[in-house]
Amino acid sequence: MDTRKIRIGIAVIVGLVVIFFVVKQFIPNKTTKTNQAHVKPDEKKAELPVRQVAQLLHQACQYADSIGIDTTRYGSDSEVSESKLTNVLLEIRYGKKPSRMVFTGLHEKVDSAWAMKADPTTLATISSFAPYNQLVGYYSQLQKQGRTNPAMADSLRLIRQTLNFYRYINRFDPDQFVLVNIPAGELNVFDRTGKRLLPMQVIAGKPDKRTPCMATYIQDIVMYPYWNVPRNIxxxxxxxxxxxxxxxxxxxxxxxxxxxxxxxxxxxxxxxxxxxxxxxxRVRQASGCENSLGLLKFNLANPLAIYLHDTNSRDLFTTTNDRWRSHGCVRVQKPVELANLVLGAKTFDAEFMNKCLIDQKPRTLPIPKPFPVFIVYNTADIDADGKLRFYKDVYSLDK
Structure with missing residues (x-):
């Protein structure tokens, strides 16, 4: 009887052990299946934005490549992130600071939030600046030719530099601005659509006295300026x-x-x-018609003592094509017209330049608001007729 009870007890214990292990194995499996059933939809939701970001990044990089942006740093590795998409979109709109820009005195207005809502399929419409859009067209043409003609590589490189500069201007969002292009020997005043309001010739620094590139602004205008001769001169x-x-x-x-x-x-x-x-x-040249700065000086905000000015040798604009003969400052062909535009009123008439008033002291004229000025070195650019031009590399910077 005792033996029978012992056997029954052992059987019960074994049964309970079996049931325990079966239940233990069943419950985790069921939980895992249940968790998988809940996780899969979430995983699909998480994967969808990544795929969207990857697609948008691909579209943005395709467009960026077509306008001369190096996209290898955005799409060369396997990591896809919204920050990469944001960065490429911001470069498409605002460019990078040109490497030759030695001074920037303008306040940047970069709208980083714009990239969060930008549509990569409409990027071609964000710029209304005509010279930029024309240059993009030429770049696209030469890019196609470059696939079969390696000699185009250098031209494409020069155009890319200028395209980046035009994008860089968007950081400041100017209504109007002065653009001095050293290799072209030209000054243009542009509005935000790219219309040339006041084209003229300039004389910039000679090769051993180079005019530096900068993004700055006109602070004021001086009538009958002194020329405070730089000490080295x-x-x-x-x-x-x-x-x-x-x-x-x-x-x-x-x-x-x-x-x-x-x-x-x-x-x-x-x-x-x-x-x-x-x-x-120190040496100073008195004001007057024989002053090297002429009758008008446009003070620029910068620590390099660079400014725009009239000249007492105005015949140089007609008697020679040498536009690179100053000590670094920029002589302008139409100082009266430029002054009137910057001042926003006809302050000077055509006869002002012909009057040689005696014993005049410098007089500073305030301007309504700082007027942006960009001094650049673009050997490839669009001329007034919308044609692609390659200018002489006068400072040997693009070799």
Missing amino acids: ALEEMLPRMKRNLAYIYNQNLQILDEKNHEVDPEDIDWDGMSTTNFPY
Whole structure:
């Protein structure tokens, strides 16, 4: 009887153990299946935006490539992210800061939120600036030719630089702006559609006295300016002439100023003791028709002492094609017209340049608001007739 009870007890225990392991294995399997049933729809939802981002990034990169943007850094690896999409869209609209831009005095207005809602299929419509759109058209044509003609690579590179610059202008959203292109020897005032409001020739820095590239603005305009001669010019070019003959000082209408800014009589200076290392004076050219800055000076915000100005050698615009002969500042062909445009009113008439008023002191004219100025070095660009032009690489920067 006891043996029978023991056997029954053992059977019950074994049965309970079997049931325990069956239930233990069944419950996790059921839970796993249940979890899988819930996870799969969520996973599909998570995968959908990634696929959308990948598709949008592909579309954006295709367009970016067609307008001269290097897209390898956006699509070369397997990682797809919204930040990549945002970055390529922002570069399409705002470009990158040109490598030759040594000074930027303008405040950027980059709308980063725009990229979150931009439609990559409509990117071709975001720019209304005519020269940019025309240049994109030429780039597309040459890009197709470049597939069979490797010689096109250099032209495409130069166009890409200019296209990036035009995109860079969008960071500042100007209604009107001055654009000085050094290789072209030209100044244009553009509106936001790309209309040329005031084209003219300029004379920029010679190859050994290069005009620097910058994004800045006109602060004010000076009538009858002094020319405060840069010290290197005073020492290297003027001092030897002054030492040889004091008449040079009077003929050039120069003034010698001491450290307190008081004018010194040239006859009282011991010129034999003056040298490039011992010259405790500064040189200034008096205002007037013979002043090297002419009758109008356009002060630009920058730490490099670069500005736009009239010239007392206006015949250079008609007697020579050499547009690169200054010490770095930019001489403009139509100073009166530029001043009137910047001031927003006809302040000067056509006769202003022909009047040679005596004993005039500099007078500063405030302008309604800072007027953006871009000084650039674009050897490929669109001319006034909408044609693609390649200009002389006067500073040998594009070799």
